[in-house]
Amino acid sequence: MxxxxxxxxxxxxxxxxxxxxxxxxxxxxxxxxxxxxxxxxPGECVIQDGYEKTGADMGKCTEMILISECCYGSxxxxxxxxxxxxxxxxxxDFIMRKGEMHHKRRxxxxxxxxxxxxxxxxxxxxxxxxxxxxxxxxxxxxxxVKEVHFYKSAKELEGIIL
Amino acid sequence: xxxxxxxxxxxxxxxxxxxxxxxxxxxxxEKADVVNYxxxxxxxxxxxxxxxxxxxxxxxxxxxxxxxxxxxxxSCLRQLEKVALQNPxxxxxxxxxxxxxEGIQAEYALQILRNWCxxxxxxxxxxxxxxxxxxxxxxxxxxxxxxxxxxxxxxLAVLSDKILKLETCENAYVSVxxxxxxxxxxxxxxxxxxxxxxxxxxxxxxxxx
Numbered sequence: 001m002x003x004x005x006x007x008x009x010x011x012x013x014x015x016x017x018x019x020x021x022x023x024x025x026x027x028x029x030x031x032x033x034x035x036x037x038x039x040x041x042p043g044e045c046v047i048q049d050g051y052e053k054t055g056a057d058m059g060k061c062t063e064m065i066l067i068s069e070c071c072y073g074s075x076x077x078x079x080x081x082x083x084x085x086x087x088x089x090x091x092x093d094f095i096m097r098k099g100e101m102h103h104k105r106r107x108x109x110x111x112x113x114x115x116x117x118x119x120x121x122x123x124x125x126x127x128x129x130x131x132x133x134x135x136x137x138x139x140x141x142x143x144x145v146k147e148v149h150f151y152k153s154a155k156e157l158e159g160i161i162l
Numbered sequence: 163x164x165x166x167x168x169x170x171x172x173x174x175x176x177x178x179x180x181x182x183x184x185x186x187x188x189x190x191x192e193k194a195d196v197v198n199y200x201x202x203x204x205x206x207x208x209x210x211x212x213x214x215x216x217x218x219x220x221x222x223x224x225x226x227x228x229x230x231x232x233x234x235x236x237s238c239l240r241q242l243e244k245v246a247l248q249n250p251x252x253x254x255x256x257x258x259x260x261x262x263x264e265g266i267q268a269e270y271a272l273q274i275l276r277n278w279c280x281x282x283x284x285x286x287x288x289x290x291x292x293x294x295x296x297x298x299x300x301x302x303x304x305x306x307x308x309x310x311x312x313x314x315x316x317x318l319a320v321l322s323d324k325i326l327k328l329e330t331c332e333n334a335y336v337s338v339x340x341x342x343x344x345x346x347x348x349x350x351x352x353x354x355x356x357x358x359x360x361x362x363x364x365x366x367x368x369x370x371x
Contacts, residue, residue: 030204030234032172033225039356042369056371072277073270074230077204077240081233091368092353094262094346101262101346106368123280129273136229136270 003061004162005054007068007078008154015162020057022082026050030081037088043106045085055088059107063114063146065162066134070117070150073129089141102140111143116160118151164195165325166217170224170235172202178259178298179223185315186221186257188306189322204237211245219253219287219325222275225295226260226268231275239275243282253287253328254279255321259295261349263342265335266291272333288324288331290317294338294345310340 002019004011009024029047036046037055045052058064068075075083090103115134117127131148138145151157167187171177187196197217199210201224206214214220224235231239256275258268268291279286292298292314307315313336324331338345354364 030172030237031227031232033177035356038367039353039362040360042357042362042366043371053371059370071236071240072274072281074236074274077233077237080228080230080236083228084233087228093350093367100264100267101342107370123277125273125280126277129270129277132270132273133229136267140229 001061002063004065007076028081031084038092043088054086058089063112066115070119070122073126111141112146113138114146115148118154164217165219167198168222170201176299178295181299182257183223186318201238204234221255223257226258230271239278250283253285255287256289259292261296263293265293289333291335310338312339
């Protein structure tokens, strides 16, 4: 299953195969750093606003596709807030990976990360930061990066197939 | 000179970001006008925006979330980019704390802040990545430069000197002076205690939905 996370309210991109789409539908509340998703309701965020199950959705996907405005080399606040709220995908315990501390797996699926960043005037430095962060995300998910693409506008994305 | 300390943790109290800013403040408070601001939420009030205009330097402190800047703080940065603030020569510093042991894992979060400076026209002036940050808010206060926080204190002292001179510096990455295997073990024991305190069992930590 492909898990598509986007900040686009109007999503008009064709997708091949089975997928789940998470896009802005009502306000999203930000992570408050309580770790309730690890110690109170393990696997699910404690904030019940419709976005609390993203960590579990990640546990069921084979590919995670992020479609986001590029924000200084980061994903946008909406997509980032979803990522912050879905750390329950991983286990709180630490493990060493590539010589660095990361979190253990909760699920057995291996996520392949693809990112599509859009925005006017994305600088080369921002592109490099975005690529670095996708690699770092994949290391933390114990997955891998498939592709990272950049577009000058969200409109350009309508010409691709996911 | 006026220095604004911006706490970007979503936690209202007992945050590692707050603890680091308090430690930094001890080095600069007698030599500059230092004011604390809280960026706990995704929107900055008009009053705080007006106050921020008066500062020569902004020091952001925040936790590393999923290899980057927390979503709510990213919203604040966009708001700050959109409002035309005076003083384009304002110096920006960053202090990132992370639960992982290696401070270097904060590198990309500092890159985001540097990229934001390019967009806003402010002067990116360097920062610190503090590994083992999960333990900072709980550490008992020790004499400055002593105990597990000694490497952090040293990095803060160097940064404070640069801030007071409005100079730029290379990013520095440090970890608490506590063996990595013990830090890992202590964290794991802590999670088990926490889940029990919340009525769960140890095995629930790995629950799959």
